[in-house]
Amino acid sequence: MESPVIGLKEIKEAAERIEPHAHITPVLTCSTLDGMTGAELFFKCENFQKVGAFKFRGALNAVLFLSDEEAAKGVVTASSGNHAAALALAAGIRDIPVTVVMPENAPDIKKAAVAGYGAEIVFCDPDPEARVAKLEEVAAETGAVLIHAYNDLRVIAGQGTACLELMDQVRDLDVVITPVGGGGLLSGTALAAKGLNLDIKVLAGEPAGADDAFRSLQEHRIVPSINPRTIADGLLTSLGDLTFPIIREKVDRIVPVGEDRIVAAMRLIWERMKIIVEPSAAVGLAAVFKAGGELAGKRVGIILSGGNLDLESLPWSA
């Protein structure tokens, strides 16, 4: 697999494309966390992005990228998470049909959120084969374009816009860190960061209980994510054949972090920064703590990926 031919140019085009509809999210700092880590941290708050996650960037770029003819038939995806909500909102902005394939046993709260953004939900049995079959069925029936949550160059370019913005808001970063699940955010970030500055380091935090990306880099092949176990429920998926080559080429290191570190980092962000992030979004800060002295004195950008979670049950009040 060769690294695909998108880069800074496509990310800048995506930024222009989504600019009328997406938020330029703020960058926050926290002197307490700087003191605790020894680094100078800059938190890019994608939890404040529309639908509460960076996923809106990629979904919107993909939807706006379509020709009128393609768009008329609508879009379809399989997701019960932030990508589904993001695609639904993006399709609504272009006023085109959107179908989301979800397992029957998805939580009611997620069904309601996606329906609330105007998507038609089609249920499937809760296994990967049934999901793919249902996706193909919907696409065949409607002619809708499949927008994968991360293994899609339009989506990757869109996700890269968060880092593009961050590096415009904060100059002279030494390091950028994201979480990694399927790799859409990480690959887009790496393309943007290295496109702007060859010397910048790009790191990712990954739950140790779902460390397929870490192992994929070690084994030089896509190691599938099988029975992942982590509270960071946005990071369960395997890398894709589009995200993996970019990550292999552009990412300096993936840092596996344990569940205790993820929960502790999440709680620190809540308590010290007074902002709400989902567990997946705390994995970047967890990686900074794990990396320890290595990042001391560095200017580190951390992309806080999202802020959607069930406020009824928090990890520390179990």
Place this chain on the structure above:
Amino acid sequence: MESPVIGLKEIKEAAERIEPHAHITPVLTCSTLDGMTGAELFFKCENFQKVGAFKFRGALNAVLFLSDEEAAKGVVTASSGNHAAALALAAGIRDIPVTVVMPENAPDIKKAAVAGYGAEIVFCDPDPEARVAKLEEVAAETGAVLIHAYNDLRVIAGQGTACLELMDQVRDLDVVITPVGGGGLLSGTALAAKGLNLDIKVLAGEPAGADDAFRSLQEHRIVPSINPRTIADGLLTSLGDLTFPIIREKVDRIVPVGEDRIVAAMRLIWERMKIIVEPSAAVGLAAVFKAGGELAGKRVGIILSGGNLDLESLPWSA
């Protein structure tokens, strides 16, 4: 009682005085909440202020206002909440002694927070008389200056700087809303707002279960807060003889809101804005919902007073 002789001038002086140490807090907007209320809402995020609350402004202004001779003997207050933490941090900045009188039965988490900011804690029996006696004892022994949490013109001027900033960040506000407890934030806000724009309306939200300020305006006297019952634990105190006259003269209306509305508003801020506010800070938004159509189409500034609470037990997961 005549309205005391401080105004916009003293608030501007306070803003200059605290500027080297206090955050200029951001103003956030939320299209969902605009849609739900029909108003255009601008949230002044004092939950992002140092110590997590606007109280730092007033405490710091009071500490920096002292002569060197006064300051050398230190400061003292009675509080187990945000004012205690704020005064401790402010005293630390000036490098002067600070004593906080607290009831023995204050929660450990609050004792630890105040101690963490470097204050000496002196315990008293948990009743108002014992607290006053202990305060006077400490002041007599040490010569420390008493900095009351709200009934102090230096503190009121400091609290007014949040509204001064807000009105610089957002032009042409029609209305400003704060919560009201002892009235430090409300009186400072009213002085700043009406000092800058005679046509602006100043409203306050107050828990119906602690509606002494509402009744004070009705009865034209300070009605003491007796056995208040509300989740908004920053708003339990009575008005003071310095805050009441300002509020009577400058505040257009106090809106009592029930507990359900406070919890619902707090949850909306968490879910929709992805920021952490304490129950007291949600009372302003609760008042907007209670006011209903009256604020439709208006540009409304809401001061989110703070973000300190026990993350172990949230009001909706009881």
